[in-house]
Amino acid sequence: MGEKVGIEASIAIAEAAGLANPDVIAAYPITPQTHIVEHLAEMVANGEVNAEYIPVESEHSAMSACMGASATGARTFTATAGQGLELMHEALYIASSMQLPVVMTVANRALSAPINVWGDHSDMMAVRDTGWIQIVVENGQEAVDNVFCAFCIAEDQRVLLPVMIHIDGFHLTHVIEPIILPDREEVQKFIPPYNYPMPLDTDRPVTMGGVGPPTIYPEAKKRQDVKLRAARDVILEHWARFTKAFGRQYHPVERYRTEGAKILLMTMGSMSETAMGAIDKMRDEGIDVGLLKLKLWRPFPFEELQEAVREAELLVVVDRSISFGGPGGPFCSEVKAALYNQEKRSKVIGLVAGLGGRDISVDGFVGITHRGIEIAEKGDEQVLETYGVRE
Amino acid sequence: MSKNKEQYTWKELEIGTIFTEPGNTAEYKTGDWRSQAPAYNFERCIKCGVCQLYCPEGCIEEDADGYFVANLYWCKGCGICARECPTGVITMEEETE
Missing domain, CATH: 3.40.50.970 (Thiamin diphosphate (ThDP)-binding fold, Pyr/PP domains)
Structure with missing residues (x-):
């Protein structure tokens, strides 16, 4: 070894x-x-x-x-x-x-x-x-x-x-x-x-x-x-x-502290490491939030995704790219598409963040999650928001 | 490929749609592209074979009587044979299909 x-x-x-x-x-x-x-x-x-x-x-x-x-x-x-x-x-x-x-x-x-x-x-x-x-x-x-x-x-x-x-x-x-x-x-x-x-x-x-x-x-x-x-x-x-x-395990949709989570944050790539820190922090504050980390982008893991979000009410999907003029970030669009025909489906809120190497901190992911909850409560799902952009 | 490409189902294709038989483009019916077809008046033909030499598709064959005729499976109807024929045997006529 x-x-x-x-x-x-x-x-x-x-x-x-x-x-x-x-x-x-x-x-x-x-x-x-x-x-x-x-x-x-x-x-x-x-x-x-x-x-x-x-x-x-x-x-x-x-x-x-x-x-x-x-x-x-x-x-x-x-x-x-x-x-x-x-x-x-x-x-x-x-x-x-x-x-x-x-x-x-x-x-x-x-x-x-x-x-x-x-x-x-x-x-x-x-x-x-x-x-x-x-x-x-x-x-x-x-x-x-x-x-x-x-x-x-x-x-x-x-x-x-x-x-x-x-x-x-x-x-x-x-x-x-x-x-x-x-x-x-x-x-x-x-x-x-x-x-x-x-x-x-x-x-x-x-x-x-x-x-x-x-x-x-x-x-x-x-x-x-x-x-x-x-x-x-x-x-x-x-x-x-x-x-x-x-000994090390890989799965198309990896779960972090998703037990009993009504809210799931979804990430891809290196930001997942930081996002885990944010989940720990929010769990300590008593928020029922977990993290899904997508490891396989193509072929898209439809079944694993549908299974992983079954109990969730809200998905906050973080995209690190924009589809200009499109329905949101590509990750969020595909998550929505994968769930559209499900009988019971969670609300999906997409936020774009971390473009061009902009850092997303632990507090950033906490902020993204809260913003996701806020948008969902307002019923403003069509809003495409780039988190942390100066107005 | 032992049968025409038009008969293959997706399950029968090779890895990466690789062609395993050399010369299989001969199966490709380029005659489908044609909007005009050559028509012949062999009374004027001197059997010189110039049309065959100029045909870019290489689809003109000599028949048993020594006349040169385009094989319509491949003939794209470009009209070069008609243009080059020294005695005016060939005219291009509109396809009716």
Whole structure:
């Protein structure tokens, strides 16, 4: 069993990706993902990781190189953030549609303009329909653990889909925390050998990404959607395998102090850690409030969410991005959509907070919860409020 | 693919809609795109085969009598054969379907 060490989350993620024994890494450095790919490049240069490291001229090229590598059956890793993820955008669809199981860590970052390198979820939300599996983690240990799980999930013959692991920029990527890095043998035992069933091979030629005219395109997309939804069971299976091997547990909708809670705060990513502090504080004050932390964004965990909110009267959903001109934050919209057809459904209040790296403190989450209660009491559910913005 | 793409259900598609048989684009009925079709007056034909050389689709075949005829499964109706024919054998006529 590996030792617990004080380490920056980005460095630990790079170490984890190295332990997963990738064949090809193609990446372009961008804040706040830089430390991940710098450290990987160092490890490859030092001979600690036996991979081909392809330095590319853009994120679009990074994803394209990853797809080419993955198509030959290589285990492939990359990382990006914010504008970089946006520059990859069209290639993301191709990776998932061609079922190339690339694993990518995304250091969540706000989108320009104004230029902002700090953490929020705008980039993650902009790629939610690209057909990738999206796992959202809240601390460095979860990031490391899910790098291992991501390779298992992506390369599983029942899935064969690319996976993004979302790590909040700076709030998480640049934080030094105690993290357990497993031994190489443990990781190799956990991640099964990878065999892509139909790799590019001159002895057995195949065409990937061929033309799909109207006569076949709808069938291809239907198949893709079914495959992504079906991946949920395999994700749960590998998370359970992880628990068996390493002890730590993961669940699509994690609960914190939700027993008897009539009010549930809902968060994603690193802010969940701070939100737990706020729950403790409010529980001490006698407020029946709990926290739901969404860990799986795609495929969306409808069943787990519906189950988790069954007893709640009010959900206060915190979005770290805006859908301009839309019905609210994307997280809140989806929670509402997931509950709409339920016979008994909770009130859902969405608040946007923490954009562009704006800190949300423990008291901030207490304030958000109280504001949510206030809006619900007024029956003002259609109001879209950005918490903490100066008027 | 052993059958036409139009017959596949979503369950029958390969991983990532990969095509496993080389040359399968021949199954693609590009003739569907056509709004004009070539019509022939072979009385003027000198069997030179210029139409076949110029056809961008490569769909003009020589028949048993040595005449060159477009295969309408693939012919997109571009009219290049009609334009290039030195003796004016080919005219383009509106598709009625």
